[in-house]
Amino acid sequence: KAGVTQTPRYLIKTRGQQVTLSCSPISGHRSVSWYQQTPGQGLQFLFEYFSETQRNKGNFPGRFSGRQFSNSRSEMNVSTLELGDSALYLCASSLSTDITDTQYFGPGTRLTVL
């Protein structure tokens, strides 16, 4: 069974631009969560989607948004990029929103903002 895939793997953008990252969950998984990983702040929860609805949200500004499609694929968007948005963005999928379901992580998208 294929794992979680994230595209692109690497991105370079400049300040003020916007970016869209994509995540394809494991087949049959309906929950997708997004995390930001930086050396200073570590891993931080961004948001979770299930059945095309945002179910949970972390403490990030409104510039960070996401959506989920009917096939469970998810995208996250960051508008008006800032230098501090440079990070590894990880996507994780699970069968449902139940905490007992294992989250499977993708390899991440490395975003560099210049």
Place this chain on the structure above:
Amino acid sequence: AQSVTQPDIHITVSEGASLELRCNYSYGATPYLFWYVQSPGQGLQLLLKYFSGDTLVQGIKGFEAEFKRSQSSFNLRKPSVHWSDAAEYFCAVGAVRHSGGSNYKLTFGKGTLLTVNP
């Protein structure tokens, strides 16, 4: 709000030696606890998890962890480390918003980088 502390930023052990990575959590209710491992350029892989029951949890790759409520700890252990265990290890606590175990988010510690000497 929940929090996780991993006191050791970097640990170096020799191959074949035993390993213990420390994790302390702060959470008002019964915690859901996890250990993940991240190899360079890779995403996170779940090693083990604790929800309830036996406080000694067995995971993959020969790892185990023990939940100690009195110490608010969930330390990860391995009796004999292999060179392939070199990676970064993250402890996490799951905070549940609603009863029934739904709608939660994971709070991660800052990680412990493990170096294995030959």
